[in-house]
Amino acid sequence: MATSDQLLSTQFPGPTLLDINGIQLEVFEAGQQNAGNPIVLCHGWPEHAFSWRHQVPMLVEAGYHVIVPNQRGYGNSSKPAEVTDYDIEHLTADLVGLLDHFGYEDAIFVGHDWGAMVVWSLALLHPTRVSHVINLSLPYQERGEVPWIEFMEQVFGADNYFVHFNRQPGVADAVFDHHTRQFLRNLFRKNVPPREPDPGMPLINLAEAKAPLGDPIMSDDELDVFVSAFESTGFTSAIHWYRNLDRDWHQLVDADPIIQQSSLMIYGNRDMIPPSERLQEFVPNVDVVHLDCGHWIQQEMPEATNEAILSWLKRNHQKTSRPRPVVKGSISI
Template sequence: MTSPDFPEPTLIAVNGVELEVFEAGRHNAGRPIVLCHGWPELAYSWRHQVPALAAAGYHVIVPNQRGYGSSSRPADVTDYDIEHLSGDLVALLDHFGYDDATFVGHDWGAMVVWGLTLLHPHRVNAVVNLSLPYQERGAKPWIEVMEEVLGGDFYFVHFNRQPGVADAVFDENTVPFLRNLYRKNAPPMSLLDLATAETALGEPVMSDSELAVFAAAFTSTGFTGSINWYRNLDRNWHLLADVDPVIRQPALMIYGDRDLVAKSERLADFVPNVEVVNLDCGHWIQQEKPEETTQAILKWLDQI
C-alpha cells in the first residue's frame, strides 16, 4: 500500500536481498540522490521531498531498506549489521551504474549513511543527515555504555538484552503504537508504554491516510527485521574499529530543536566540512517541517 502521489516501487536484487525501491526523476540520470529512512519508517517518510528533489534535477532513489516493507527480511540478526546495510546501498549504486551519490538519512538512516561514508568513502560525494549526528566510537561498545548510563529499560538496551519482547508488543499493537509514536509536542514516554496507551498525546504528524501506509506495512511485516538494526549496534562498533573515523565529504546536519536525540558538541571534530541547520520541530523532521527541510537541503546542495 502506497499513496497515489508516491512513485510505484520496483523490486531490485542487490547484495543477496531484494529491495523495494521508489524512484523519481529518472530523466535526471547522472545526478543521483539516495534517501534513507529511519525507524520505524519507510521510504514513504520522504514523500514530501521526492517530487521537489526530482524537480530540482536529481535522480531520486528511495529504498525500503532490508527489514522494511516488501524488501527482504533475513532471519539472521547479523544480516542487519552496518556492513550489510551499507553494502545494500553500494550495490544499489552499482545497479544504476553510479560511481557515487549524495546520501540523505534520517534517524537510523542517518546512522547507516554515516557508516556507509566511513566504510565506502569513494561512493559518497555528499552527506545530508537529519536528527542523528555522527556517533563517536568511544572506548566501549555503544550498548554497554547505554546500559551503564541509561539503564536496562532504555529501548536500545531492552531490544538487545530482551530479544523478542518489544517485537511482540509492537506486533500486537501496531496501529496504536504508530499512532501514538508519530506525534509532535507530546511528553516523553517509553516505547512499550506508547504501544499500549489508549490516548494519543500531542498532535499528529501526519494524516490518517498517511498513517495507514505505515500501519499496513508494519502489520504485514511485523517489527523484528527493523529492530534487528538495533541488535547490531555493538557489532557495528567492532566492524568500524579500523576505519578512518573522519567524514571528509561536505555534510549538512539538520536538527530538530525539540528532538529528544541529543545534538553533538563535537560534530565538527569528526565531520569538519559540516554545516548545521536547526528547525523548530521534534524528531520527525522531514515530515513535521517538510517545506523547510526540503528548502534547507536544496539550498545547501546548490552551494556545494
C-alpha cells in the same frame, strides 16, 4: 479513505523490486530524466521509504535522480532470518549495491534517524561512493572505547530501548506487533507536552497507551501506509538493526573516523536526540541547520526541510551528467 496501495500509487513513485547484494530491495525511483545526478534517501526506524514523500518532488524538480529504498527488513524488501544479516556491513553494502545497479560511482546520501547512522557509516566504510552527506536528527556517533550497547546500559539503564531490544529480545517486538496501529499512531506525533516518564520501557508504554499525546504529523491515510507495512512485516526485522550495534562497533574499528565529505546536519530543536558537541571534530566540513520541530523532521516541517536541503545543495553540489545505464534484474510490483 484511500488504501495504502492507492496512496503509494497516486502520490509517490511506484515500487520496483531490485536484486541487490544477495537480497531484494523495494525501491521507489523518480526523476529518471535526471540520470547522472543521483540522490539516495534512507529512512529511519520504524519508518518506510514513504517518509520522504514531501522531498521527492522537490528533488526531482531540482534536477536529481531520486532513489528511495525500503532498506532490508522493511516493506517488501527481503527480511533475512539471521540477526547478523542486519549489521552495518550488510546495511552499507546494500547501498553500494544500489549504486552499482544504477551504474553510479557515487551519490549524495540523505539519512534520517537510523538511516543517518547508515549514511555516516557508509561514508566511513565506502568513502569513494559518497559524494555528499545530508543527515537529519542523528548526528555522527563517536565510536568511543566501550561498545555502544554496553555504554548505553551503563549510562541509561536497562529500560533504555536500545538496551531493552538487546537484553530482552522478542519482548518489545511482540508488544509492537500486537498494537501496530496504536503504537505508530502514538509515536508519529508533534507538540507532545513534557511529562515525567512512567516506569518501565518507554516505547512499550507508548505502544500500550490508549490515547495519543500532542498532534499527528500525518493524515490517517498517510499513517495507513506505515501501519499496512508493519502489519505485513512485523517489527522484528527492523529491530534487528539495533541488535547489531555492538557488532557494528567492532566492524568500524579500522575505519578512519573522520567524515571528509561536505555534509549538512539538520537538527530538530524539540528532538529528544541532543545535538553533538563534537560534531565538527569528526565532520569538519559540516553545515548545521536547526528547525523548530521534534524528531520526525522531514515530515513535521517538510517545507523548511526542503528549503534547507535545496539551499545547501545549490551552494555545495556541482551536478555532473553521465549516460543512464541499462538496468537489469528488476521486477515491477
